[in-house]
Amino acid sequence: MAYEKKIPVDLDCPLRLTMSLIESKWKSCILDELRNGEPLRPSEIHKRLPEAAPRVLDIQLREMVEDGLVEKTIFPELPPRSEYRITALGQSLLPIIDRMLSWGKQHMAVFEKKYGRKYSNPE
Amino acid sequence: MAYEKKIPVDLDCPLRLTMSLIESKWKSCILDELRNGEPLRPSEIHKRLPEAAPRVLDIQLREMVEDGLVEKTIFPELPPRSEYRITALGQSLLPIIDRMLSWGKQHMAVFEKKYGRKYSNPE
DNA sequence: TCATATACCGAAATATTTTTCCATATATGG
DNA sequence: CCATATATGGAAAAATATTTCGGTATATGA
Numbered sequence: 001m002a003y004e005k006k007i008p009v010d011l012d013c014p015l016r017l018t019m020s021l022i023e024s025k026w027k028s029c030i031l032d033e034l035r036n037g038e039p040l041r042p043s044e045i046h047k048r049l050p051e052a053a054p055r056v057l058d059i060q061l062r063e064m065v066e067d068g069l070v071e072k073t074i075f076p077e078l079p080p081r082s083e084y085r086i087t088a089l090g091q092s093l094l095p096i097i098d099r100m101l102s103w104g105k106q107h108m109a110v111f112e113k114k115y116g117r118k119y120s121n122p123e
Numbered sequence: 124m125a126y127e128k129k130i131p132v133d134l135d136c137p138l139r140l141t142m143s144l145i146e147s148k149w150k151s152c153i154l155d156e157l158r159n160g161e162p163l164r165p166s167e168i169h170k171r172l173p174e175a176a177p178r179v180l181d182i183q184l185r186e187m188v189e190d191g192l193v194e195k196t197i198f199p200e201l202p203p204r205s206e207y208r209i210t211a212l213g214q215s216l217l218p219i220i221d222r223m224l225s226w227g228k229q230h231m232a233v234f235e236k237k238y239g240r241k242y243s244n245p246e
Numbered sequence: 247t248c249a250t251a252t253a254c255c256g257a258a259a260t261a262t263t264t265t266t267c268c269a270t271a272t273a274t275g276g
Numbered sequence: 277c278c279a280t281a282t283a284t285g286g287a288a289a290a291a292t293a294t295t296t297c298g299g300t301a302t303a304t305g306a
Contacts, residue, residue, distance in 0.1 A: 006291060007264080010174065011235050014227025015151050015220065023146040025294070028138050042253060051133065053295055058254065068233075078302050079252035089230070096226060097138065099219045104137025107212070110191075112134055129261060130294080148264070165283060176265055181284065201272050202282035250304085260295070270284085276277100 021067055022093065024060050026052045031090055031097055034070065039083035069093065144190055145216065147183050149175045154213055154220055157193065162206035192216065 009020045022028045026049060033048050034040060042061065046054050061084055064070040069090035075081040132143045145151045149172060156171050157163060165184065169177050184207055187193040192213035198204040 011231065011238060013152070014224050014231060015155060016148075016227075017231060017234060018223040018227040019146065019151055023142065025139075028142055029136070032138060043251080054253090055255085055296080056294060059294090062254095074253090077252095079304090080254080080301085082253065092230075093226065096219065096222045099222060100141040101137050103216065103219060104139075104141040107215075108134065108137060108140060111140060115134060166281080177283090178266080178285085179264060182264090185284095197283090200282095202274090203271085203284080205283065247306100249306085252302090254300085256297105256299085258295100258297085260293100262293070263291080265290070266288085267286105268288105269286085272282090274280085276279085 018093075018096070021064075021069065022096070024063070026056060027060050027064060027069075028097055028100065030057070030060065030064065031069065031086065031093060032101070034084065034086040034090070035094055035097075037086060037091075039073070039085040041081065041083055045084070064090070141216075141219070144187075144192065145219070147186070149179060150183050150187060150192075151220055151223065153180070153183065153187065154192065154209065154216060155224070157207065157209040157213070158217055158220075160209060160214075162196065162208040164204065164206055168207070187213070 010016050022031070029049055029052075030045065033045060040048075042054070042057060045057055045061075046052065049057065061070060061072070065072050065084075067089075068087060070084050071087050073083045073085070075083075133139050145154070152172055152175075153168065156168060163171075165177070165180060168180055168184075169175065172180065184193060184195070188195050188207075190212075191210055193207050194210050196206045196208070198206075
């Protein structure tokens, strides 16, 4: 996030502005999960990103709502229900996400060789 | 960086792999400064990114060398001299940087209105 | 009755990143 | 002789981010 910090983000630097919106641990992944426009419940997002602690998703989703990347609908039901849906602003970031995704796929092998596999296929 | 941490980066997620290489505070800016292929001395990089503490540039440049995004030449002179130059791998990230740059320019006004100017043109 | 699922949030513990300060060695210019 | 510039890095402080744990409230189904 770009504010309420002791050391504020330099909003005049376009690069750092953009980075500040997506650099937190799971924000880019969340955008990717919401990419098709279908709204998802928090529990569903957690299912799709099982390594993310639910508390972090909660925090990062709230920040993304504040930044206008995602919008939230709360249904006044019990047990509680809510949904997050990507906004037009959020979608405008998808080309960036796409390029990062394809760069990552293309170069993954090199970095796995370099630094070792971390999670999947432990043998 | 993607290693030597208690909580390792998931190198199997292409998005998080790519992010891990550029998400530190000044890495994307450094790549942008080195984009044209001309080597720069650390002191020159610091002149172009005056808000970055030299110590951070030092650390982040070392990590970028480790990741193969940048290469370093040390000249055995006194006073010491060294140069950093972007590699082909580093250049392959420039399309991502470019998109972040243009996204940032395009949307800057909204975020300045939203969160207030932070550094330049204080009035 | 009891475990489960639901969304969310406070609080504290950890982990990570960035900042600040100091130190190295030596050439140059005042 | 002394300040300055140079590249780098140790160490500690400060800032920020993430993780973990527990608690709210209520419906559902075993």
